Amino acid sequence: MANKVLMKGNEAIGEAAIHAGCQCFFGYPITPQTEVAAYMARRMPKIGRVFLQAESEVAAINMVYGAAGAGVRVMTSSSSPGISLKAEGISYIAGAELPCVIINIVRGGPGLGGIQPAQSDYFQATKGGGHGDYRLVVYAPASIQELVDTVQEAFDVADQYRVPVMVMGDGMLGQMMEPVEFKDRNTTRNLPEKTWAANGLRGRQKHNVINSLFLKPEELEQHNRRLQAKYAEIEKNEVKYEEYNLDKEVDLTVVAYGTTSRIVKNAIKMLEKEGINIGLIRPITLWPFPSKAIEDAAEKSKYGFISVEMSEGQMVEDVKLAVNGKKPVYFYGRSGGMVPTPAEVANKIREIVGGAK
């Protein structure tokens, strides 16, 4: 076995960012992601990099804006109510086309909610959150190794497209421990030079401006259309998903992401013994969403699809859009920090398949 270490998810996020060349981390404590900040506070100064605890999430994301504008790799981390506070800054970062990585270790909401794992920030992450026509690239890894690899990938994707990238895990992924391996990776991506960065002219003739204000409607529309073209490019190139048990015809296909997908896999194994064949599509990118893979699975999913979530049916809307009426789409979810059990999921599937049969 290679150099595997046992690490808590939140701490692994910090180490992954350091491996990715993250120069600055700005954060603010909030459960269940505070260990990210604590880890960075310990590690970053030792290697000559910046850790700063901001006075609020609002300030933290604006520090990210400043550092990203200056051309360095920068990350912030928070959990649901904190991400709401960061939404303003995220919109500005998207508008100003700055690359950065935002970690959201999701807890139950709305409001102060609770501190237990949830996936109820799906809408906020994939449909906006802040104001204006913008998109976040949103990753939802399902293991701590994948979390580590994704955080590193996220920095590259952010730099390639000049967009904010969110890595979203639930509180369970942040808090649990698994063996992980850190590899210094050489990206195969062609990352453009940050000639737009504003950190002093340094011999440049023309000044660089980091900005998202376009007072002329024609110019703002043009800016928005350019952003949309970039998002279309991301949709074309960056969709990531895992297919499980879908190499054959199945009774039903589950769509589930993150921790929930692991629970679903256990349910699938339970049902196999009863002769019920279930497939799984696990979106790794929540945006861009693997719509085509889901649509393609419609033909081999006898009774259709079920979206299993730790939320009250947020992703099911995207699944329905993808399936586009070709097959029925069901939903099972828990919320408030309640984690569905394999038995619960299996029961729901039996209900659908049995009822359909």
Added chain:
Amino acid sequence: MAIVFERPKALLDVPTHYCPGCTHGVIHRLVAEVIDELGIIDRTAGVAPVGCSVLAYDYFACDMYEAAHGRAPAVATGIKRAVPDSIVFTYQGDGDLAAIGTAEIVHAAARGEKITTIFVNNAIYGMTGGQMAPTTLPGQVTETSPYGRDINTQGHPIRVSEMISTLDGAVYVERVSVDSVPNIIKAKKAIKKAFELQMQGKGFTMVEVLSICPTNWGLSPNESIKWLRDNMMPFYPLGVKKDITAGEVK
């Protein structure tokens, strides 16, 4: 013939959008002259606020950022921490700095963030059309204090320089005015000192500049200057509020 007066290199040769009589132009010029004289344009980044000076990035020739309302000190923090040898300034109005951005300015100062803030105080919200600001004087009529600011219901103005000077991370805080040539000369001296102390890595520096808003005050520029002297100066006394180098031998 020798040139005795010209546009500072740190200002671009473009017309500005400011209202006739507004003193933003003077203050922009002072900042630009200081950047020129210190020879720092190659490593300077400025942060523009939301408010009248939202387009400052179109006028300054150094690298510039446009920040969300009130957030300029946080943005400046990010720039300075990412590139420690850069010279970073924020240019903020009273609505931006003393209302929505109070937390950001207080904490940047408390951290001793090595940045310089130019705080333009004209006792009113300018860009949104003359509403009450945190710095609006008691009794002052604005769009949202049409019967005059009533301290019983609308609270008291904030003397920002005095407040910031209580913070240990602030090393130099001075209130100046641009109502007269002698005061403009003093204002430039203060701005230069603020930048110099930043260059020496001393800590947070701020220059509050009493400024006029003829359009929203409903006064001519000359009347506005008089109003500033008669009303603002007694409430916001000029002078150094804090200078950790005061006792140092020059």
